Structures are given as structure tokens and as C-alpha cells.
């Protein structure tokens with residue numbers, strides 16, 4: 001056993017080709033990311049409202065969040081001093097550049113950025129290193145969902161910055177949280193957008209993944225470097241991992257499976273929501289971010305739209321948020337869940353969340369994913 005190859009991203013070498021996907025708000029912080037890094041995978045802390053526990057969060061969310069980036073990184077490093085730890089920073093975040101810069105200065109090994117294309121990410125990481133007077137070591141990875149989006153970002157970085165990504169994350173239609181597809185695209189891929197449908201056109205999407213691998217290789221060849229590609233979305237078992245590797249990817253990004261671990265930063269109620277969920281409880285919903293997102297249909301989601309919504313307080317989370325038309329405040333809904341009030345909150349999850357039957361340790365999950373148990 002132990003036959004899977006390590007994941008190599010430049011000078012970063014992860015023993016297991018498994019990245020734990022970033023999960024906001026408050027789901028993947030230092031405890032989960034540190035534990036994953038300690039077992040030889042790559043741990044990712046989500047910066048989405050990362051400072052929600054800070055006393056000044058409501059008054060000064062940006063400051064609270066930036067402070068928490070440093071704190072969470074420090075705690076994760078204490079758990080896994082030799083491990084690989086990075087941040088997931090959503091492009092749609094208000095003050096995105098400040099988050100990127102803080103993550104670099106906090107010593108992130110890697111920044112993974114999706115929910116939009118991270119057009120200016122190379123510039124922000126370089127500026128941060130210059131400002132801090134440090135040699136830039138943070139690797140950068142865009143999240144893409146199609147050959148088209150991979151091409152756009154590779155072309156842009158090539159033309160504007162004369163560089164290529166260090167890693168590419170391909171997020172497919174079975175992922176949790178916000179999805180990089182329109183409802184129309186999801187339907188074309190055979191995903192039933194009202195209920196989860198695991199019979200989606202996997203063969204079609206596998207071809208898309210192969211197309212992305214070919215495209216990324218062209219840019220790798222141009223810059224004389226190996227750019228690893230990892231896939232995400234619905235990867236839950238060792239068989240799922242083997243299937244992805246058979247497509248030619250270098251590793252996987254897994255989120256949902258890590259939620260029901262002892263070490264996950266989510267409150268017990270959030271983990272229980274996964275354990276209790278049935279397949280038909282997992283739905284695609286339209287989030288105020290303007291993208292479809294996958295979540296558990298709980299009392300909160302059932303009630304959305306039933307009473308007119310009035311925003312009481314803005315937490316400054318998104319670059320673009322139409323306060324007049326949103327059906328609810330996404331920060332409030334996610335913080336409710338992160339604080340254990342899941343019935344009043346949005347519970348994001350991947351399409352396979354219903355498979356959880358109880359809590360596991362991160363080590364058990366990792367061993368199962370890589371086939372070492």
C-alpha cells in the first residue's frame with residue numbers, strides 16, 4: 001500500500017496528494033488545516049469572515065479578519081510545524097488584495113483562489129513580499145471549472161505577468177459551497193439543480209478535466225515547470241481518488257469528507273447536520289453571491305423568501321452585493337451555522353455529505369482516501 005505519489009508543487013512536497021479544500025465561514029480554520037498538514041496532506045484555512053469570533057468583528061470586520069489570518073496561521077503551524085499550510089481566499093471578497101497580502105506576510109505556503117477568476121493575484125503576492133522585504137515563497141493557484149476559464153486565467157497571467165500558475169484546482173459540479181457553473185451549465189452536465197443527482201454526466205466532465213490538463217501542460221512547457229492539476233468535488237472515497245488519478249491529475253482536493261472529523265473547526269451541530277442529512281436533503285440554492293451553491297435544505301433554507309428580507313447590518317463581505325435585492329445576508333447565515341445555530345443558518349455541503357455516518361479523525365480520513373488502512 002502507500003502507492004500514491006506525493007503531490008509536488010515547486011519546492012513543496014506533500015506526502016499525500018490530498019489538499020483539504022478551504023471552507024468558510026469558520027469550517028476550515030487552524031485545527032482542521034493543521035491536522036491535515038500534520039498527516040502529510042495540504043491544510044487550507046478559509047479567510048471568509050475568518051475573524052467572526054473576534055470581539056470587534058461586527059464593528060470592524062476587515063481588521064478582525066486580517067488579525068485572525070495571522071492568528072490562525074500561527075496556530076496551524078504549531079500543530080504541524082513541518083506541514084504545508086495555505087489559505088483559500090475568494091476573489092469575490094471585498095478588499096481581496098488586503099487578504100492576499102496578509103496571507104503572504106503570515107507565511108502562507110499556498111493561496112488558492114476561486115469564486116471568480118484571480119486576475120491580479122500574481123501582482124498582489126509580489127507586492128506583499130516587497131512590502132514585507134521577504135523572498136516570495138507563496139505558491140498561487142486559481143480554481144477553474146472549465147477549459148474556458150482555465151484558458152482565460154493562464155492566458156492573462158502569461159500576457160500580463162509572464163508567469164503561469166503553480167497549481168490549478170479544477171472544481172467540478174459535485175462540489176460544496178459556491179459552484180463555478182451557472183444553473184444552465186449544471187443542467188447541461190446532467191446535474192438536477194433542484195435535487196442532488198449523482199448520475200451527472202461524469203464522462204463528459206472527465207473529458208473537460210482532461211482538456212484542462214492538456215492546456216495546463218502547454219503553459220507548464222512554456223515556463224519549463226511542472227504545474228500540477230488537482231480535481232475537487234464529490235471525492236469521498238479511495239475509489240473516487242483513484243478515478244481522478246486515472247484521468248491524469250496529480251492529486252485531489254477534498255472538503256466535505258473532512259467536515260465530519262473530530263478536528264474540524266465546525267461546531268458539533270454543523271457536523272451533525274451532515275451526519276443526519278439524507279441524499280434528498282442536499283440541494284442547489286441561489287446564494288446572494290449570485291452563484292448557485294450546494295447546501296442542506298434545513299429550516300433556514302426552507303424559510304428563505306417567505307418573509308421579505310431587510311438588512312440590519314452589513315459585514316462588508318462581498319465586493320458586489322445588492323443590498324436591495326438579496327434574499328438574506330450570507331455572512332449572517334454562515335456565521336449562524338458556524339456558531340452552532342444551524343437551523344437558522346446556511347449549511348453548505350458537497351453532494352456526498354449524506355454519506356457521513358459518524359465522526360472520524362483526520363488521520364482515519366486521510367488513510368482511507370489514500371488507501372493506506
Ligand SMILES: Cc1cc2nc3c(=O)[nH]c(=O)nc-3n(C[C@H](O)[C@H](O)[C@H](O)COP(=O)(O)O)c2cc1C
Pocket residue numbers: 020021022023024025027046048088090113114115143171174175176177178232233234235253254255256257347348349350351352
Ligand atoms: C462547508 C463548505 C464551505 C466551503 N467554503 C468555500 C470557500 O469559502 N471558498 C472556496 O473557494 N470554496 C469553498 N468550498 C468548496 C471546497 O473548498 C471544495 O473545493 C469543494 O467542496 C470540494 O468538493 P467536496 O466538498 O465534495 O469534497 C466550501 C465547501 C464546503 C463544503
